[in-house]
Amino acid sequence: xxxxxxxxxxxxxxxxxxxxxxxxxxxxxxxxxxxxxxxxxxxxxxxxxxxxxxxxxxxxxxxxxxxxxxxxxxxxxxxxxxxxxxxxxxxxxxxxxxxxxxxxxxxxxxxxxxxxxxxxxxxxxxxxxxxxxxxxxxxxxxxxxxxxxxxxxxxxxxxxxxxxxxxxxxx
Amino acid sequence: xxxxxxxxxxxxxxxxxxxxxxxxxxxxxxxxxxxxxxxxxxxxxxxxxxxxxxxxxxxxxxxxxxxxxxxxxxxxxxxxxxxxxxxxxxxxxxxxxxxxxxxxxxxxxxxxxxxxxxxxxxxxxxxxxxxxxxxxxxxxxxxxxxxxxxxxxxxxxxxxxxxxxxxxxxxxxxxxxxxxxxxxxxxxxxxxxxxxxxxxxxxxxxxxxxxxxxxxxxxxxxxxxxxxxxxxxxxxxxxxxxxxxxxxxxxxxxxxxxxxxxxxxxxxxxxxxxxxxxxxxxxxxxxxxxxxxxxxxxxxxxxxxxxxxxxxxxxx
Numbered sequence: 306x307x308x309x310x311x312x313x314x315x316x317x318x319x320x321x322x323x324x325x326x327x328x329x330x331x332x333x334x335x336x337x338x339x340x341x342x343x344x345x346x347x348x349x350x351x352x353x354x355x356x357x358x359x360x361x362x363x364x365x366x367x368x369x370x371x372x373x374x375x376x377x378x379x380x381x382x383x384x385x386x387x388x389x390x391x392x393x394x395x396x397x398x399x400x401x402x403x404x405x406x407x408x409x410x411x412x413x414x415x416x417x418x419x420x421x422x423x424x425x426x427x428x429x430x431x432x433x434x435x436x437x438x439x440x441x442x443x444x445x446x447x448x449x450x451x452x453x454x455x456x457x458x459x460x461x462x463x464x465x466x467x468x469x470x471x472x473x474x475x476x
Numbered sequence: 477x478x479x480x481x482x483x484x485x486x487x488x489x490x491x492x493x494x495x496x497x498x499x500x501x502x503x504x505x506x507x508x509x510x511x512x513x514x515x516x517x518x519x520x521x522x523x524x525x526x527x528x529x530x531x532x533x534x535x536x537x538x539x540x541x542x543x544x545x546x547x548x549x550x551x552x553x554x555x556x557x558x559x560x561x562x563x564x565x566x567x568x569x570x571x572x573x574x575x576x577x578x579x580x581x582x583x584x585x586x587x588x589x590x591x592x593x594x595x596x597x598x599x600x601x602x603x604x605x606x607x608x609x610x611x612x613x614x615x616x617x618x619x620x621x622x623x624x625x626x627x628x629x630x631x632x633x634x635x636x637x638x639x640x641x642x643x644x645x646x647x648x649x650x651x652x653x654x655x656x657x658x659x660x661x662x663x664x665x666x667x668x669x670x671x672x673x674x675x676x677x678x679x680x681x682x683x684x685x686x687x688x689x690x691x692x693x694x695x696x697x698x699x700x701x702x703x704x705x706x707x708x709x710x711x712x713x714x715x716x717x718x719x720x721x722x723x724x725x726x727x728x729x730x731x732x733x734x735x736x737x738x739x740x741x742x743x744x745x746x747x748x749x750x751x752x753x754x755x756x757x758x759x760x761x762x763x764x765x766x767x768x769x770x771x772x773x774x775x776x777x778x779x780x781x782x783x784x785x786x787x788x789x790x791x792x
Contacts, residue, residue, distance in 0.1 A: 332532060335622070336539050337612035339547035341740045344612040345619075368496070372503040376510065380528045381611065383618035383656065386521050387510030394504055434617045437511060438663050442617065443685050 323362070324370040327354040331378045346449040348457040351378055352426055355393050356419050356458075357465045359400035360407045371397045384430075385437045392426045392433070399425070416458060423454045522649045529622055530651035536610040537624050544608075544743055602715070603749040605629050609742045610654070619662035619684060619739075620645075625747065626653045636707075636748045642719035642736035643667075643707060644745055657745070660720065660735060661688055668710040669720055671703050680705065680720060680733060687724060687732040699723055705733050715750040 308316070330350040337344065351374050358366035375390030382389070400407065400422065407415060427447050435442045514521045555562070590596075607625035625631050627650050637644040637657050645665065648658035658665050665682035671690065676697035678690040690705070703723040709716035724734035 332535060332539065335611040335613055336536065336543055337609055337621075337740075337742070338543060339740055339743070341738065344740060368500045368503050372506065375507070377528065380525050381532065381622075382613040383620035384613075385511060385617075386514040386525070387507045388617075390510065391504065391507035394500070394507060398500060398504075430617070433511070437515060440663070442663070443683060446684075 320365055323354070323358050323365045324367075324374070327351050327358075327366075327370075327374050328377065330354055331374060331381060334378070335381050345446045346453055348450065348453040349378075349389075349423075349426070350457075350461065351375075352393065352396065352423065352454065353419070353458050353461045354465070355397055356400060356422055357462055359397045360415055360418070361465075361469060363397075363401045363404070366397070368394065368397065385434060388430055388433045388437070392430050395429060396422050396426050412459075412462070415462070416455075419458050419462075420455050423451055423458075427451045427454075525656070526626075526649045526651035526654070529649075529654045529656065530626065533610060533622065533624065533626075533651070533654035536622065537608070540608070540610045548743075603630075605631055605747040605749070606744055607631070607655075607747060608744055612739070612742075617663075617684065619659040619665075619682065620648065621657045621659065621739075621742065623647075623655045623657060623745065623747070624653070626651045626655050628652050630749070631655050631747050632749075636714045636718065636750070637745050638718055638748055639737055639742065639745050641738075642721065643714075644737050644742065646714070647747060655747075659739060661686060661739070667714065667720070668708045669705050670708040671697070671699060671705050671723065673703070674698065677708060677710070687734055688721075689729075690723070690731045690733060693730070699726055699731050701726060715748070 330353075334347060334350045338347075355366060355371055355374065371393050372390050375393040376386065378384075378389045378393075379386050400418075407418060410418075427450070431442060431444055431447055605625050607623040607629070609621050610624045611622035613620050613622075621644075623631070623637075631647060631650055633647050633650050635647045637646060643660060645657045645659040645662070646667075647655050649656040660667060660680060660682055661684065662682040663684045665680075665688070667680045669678055669680045669690070670676065671678060671693075674697060676694045676699070677692075678694065678697075679692045680688050681691045682688045690699075693699075701723055705720045705723065707714040707716065707718040707720060719736055721733040721735040723731050725732040
């Protein structure tokens with residue numbers, strides 16, 4: 306049976322929601338929170354979203370979307386253009402390539418995986434920015450940001466999990 | 477039906493995955509390309525940046541409002557908590573400031589009298605644009621803020637951004653309704669300053685840390701902790717005498733300055749138009765020989781460092 310126009314529209318909307326929500330996270334990421342010292346170490350929310358969808362539903366997060374999210378993140382955060390685009394793509398690529406490792410694993414393993422990936426992302430962006438600015442960039446803020454990234458991940462992952470369950474049930 | 481599945485799994489799937497891989501590699505190359513273009517043509521990239529920030533500015537303006545209200549509420553509750561102590565210290569401050577006021581009035585009168593004697597040409601009147609901070613870049617790399625005012629409100633590139641406390645930074649990019657401030661702590665920020673009370677000239681260079689560093693100090697300058705750092709006005713980018721911070725640490729590599737402005741407290745800032753032409757708008761900077769060794773990677777940084785040439789050779 307062919308799906309009706311309404312059904313197709315519904316599917317398209319639902320399939321594009323992960324990307325749209327990640328874009329929302331990019332904007333939320335730069336809202337000034339007025340907490341002393343926090344703005345420099347604020348966790349990279351879109352990285353978590355990209356990791357999550359790359360692990361569970363990579364087809365809902367195509368590479369082109371990952372690239373665009375990275376570029377917009379660069380633009381809004383004032384980072385050198387292309388840095389986060391490359392970092393997000395790298396993380397996405399590694400996770401999708403290692404898909405078999407992640408399927409059916411417990412949350413702890415996925416979290417651990419994120420710990421490793423976030424570390425890779427931090428090191429990669431540090432190297433890239435250092436090269437682009439032709440100087441060694443102060444790494445301390447980055448280390449704190451990494452800790453926050455790893456600590457913040459379960460909260461966002463839980464949210465995504467709930468969403469995914471709802472999504473799968475209604476499919 | 478069965479054949480169809482076999483076809484999909486045998487031929488279509490590998491082709492599809494190959495296409496995916498191709499897109500992936502292409503996008504990686506595109507990211508590298510963006511970085512290269514950004515390095516070569518900073519002006520083009522800045523234009524692309526303002527295009528995006530302009531379109532997202534209204535959304536961010538809306539989101540940042542409730543957050544601002546919440547943080548104001550928290551601050552009010554905090555203030556209630558320490559009201560008694562605050563009152564006591566304010567009373568003390570008040571008594572002290574009244575004395576200072578008398579001194580300032582006296583000095584002002586003396587200044588006016590002396591200016592009249594010398595036929596001193598007064599500095600141009602400054603115009604202000606007040607704007608809200610709508611985004612604080614989350615991240616360890618760039619220190620910049622987005623403002624809710626742009627060229628429509630007559631904000632232009634290179635203008636100084638201040639609060640009551642002192643200098644925040646300068647306008648690095650302008651859209652029609654948003655603009656980006658480069659904070660004085662950013663890696664590419666170079667500001668000509670003067671260190672009081674010896675009036676030593678220096679360049680305040682951001683290092684992506686909380687405290688920028690003084691470079692290209694006047695040789696033989698002696699600094700001490702607590703010395704006031706103000707803008708020198710050299711190069712015409714900034715007006716003279718905006719408070720920046722105090723010297724808070726001196727080591728063998730130079731002096732670190734603690735800025736007066738707390739980045740996380742910024743809600744509304746003032747963009748100042750002092751009517752100065754500014755070296756950033758005058759274009760023939762490229763032709764000038766630039767001997768400043770540090771931070772000459774970006775044209776804007778160049779402009780300010782170039783102005784520092786007249787300041788002093790490097791002391792360390």
